[in-house]
Amino acid sequence: MPLWDWNYAFDILPDLVLALVTTIEITLLGSVVALLLGLVFAVLRRLHIPVLDQVLWAFIEVVRSTPLLVQVFFLFFVLPQFGITLSAFVVGVVGLGIHYATYTSEVYRAGIDAIPKGQWEACTALSLPRLRVWTGVILPQAVPRVLPALGNYVISMFKEVPLLLAIGVVEVVNEAREIGSLTFRYTEPYTIAGLLFLLLSYPASMLVRRLERRRAAA
């Protein structure tokens, strides 16, 4: 038997690409959770509300220092005991989203901290309402500067999706594993799975790097 069988490789390609769509779906939905929740975390921490501030700090530290896989198991096995049963797909989206929200919140925080003090003072001088200060002045300046960093985290999330095979989500790697277990040939499925990741994440990271350079130049 040859080490690499092109016919076999082309046969399984459609199934793998189809599974890649699931991977991309989870990445995009997870990113929405991470980008929104991270912003909420960053703004809440900036407000320095007693107790909530410490609770949020502890939560972020725990989520950042423990494996995503354990967090995914937590959502998958612990929540049902409290009457919340989520499908593996939703657990994946929520798990990835919360995990990466703790990272994006740091990114947003850096962006908010970089806003000159004069901007805050001007808001006070104009006696803008609290909400307008954030939505009209601070965030429109803070978010664009941190877009490249956020983009990098979206790419990282994409590469972490295969973890979800541990709870039965059929993404690319799990599909590759199933194909392999039917044919007893693992070389082609796993290699193609790897190449598919590279094919998407490399151009994406090039794009982010270009964005980074453009920001640095501006």
Add this chain to the structure above:
Amino acid sequence: MDNLPQIVSVLGDGIPETVIATLGGVLLTIVLSFGAGLLLLSPSRTARGVTRVYVEGFRGTSEVVQLFWIYFVLPVLVGFQLLPLFAGIVVLGLNHGAYGAEIVRGAIQSVPRAQYEGAIALSLSPAQRMRRVIFPQAFVEMLPPFNNLFIQLLKSTAILALITVPEVTRQAREVLIPNYGSDTLLIFGVTFVIYLILAALITLGMRLLERAASARLGRRPSRAARLAAKATAGVAS
């Protein structure tokens, strides 16, 4: 709560595997980071090109794919199978080494140009220039990002559960969940605590190293590094 002693003991059995995987991975990461990081700055185009392929290849694909590839595909191609723990360490090292290479490259490039020029003016050889002037300064810059990288690596050891390494996460999933199905909160609560402690130990170690490295340069260490040193002042002596 009645099952807490058993749960702690079963998870405790996984700690050596997690620690070995982390330490082995860290060791390989350090070697590859410095090797590849320096090659990325090499004057030879070929050396830079080959290293780029390694760095982008490992940064561009998923760690789980890399793990499965080395554990399931490599044996078919080369004819021998790596032990699960060993395969895990290799993947952790190769993956994080690719990220570490960029840290090393960035830190060396961030040393001010005048330092190179000064070393040349003193007619130091290229090796002396690197060893005596550039590297010690770059090294301090590398420590905080390496701290983050090593914590990422610790977290990544959990995926070794997927290739049957009996580390902490696998103990929780495969041994405890089937047997103590009603104590899931406790099981994962203890698991989180174990990883938190291990992560704190890595941070503490790196802060102490940062303090020592800054002191060597005659610089004041960062506030965090000073606090870490203070916290361990009684323990070390």
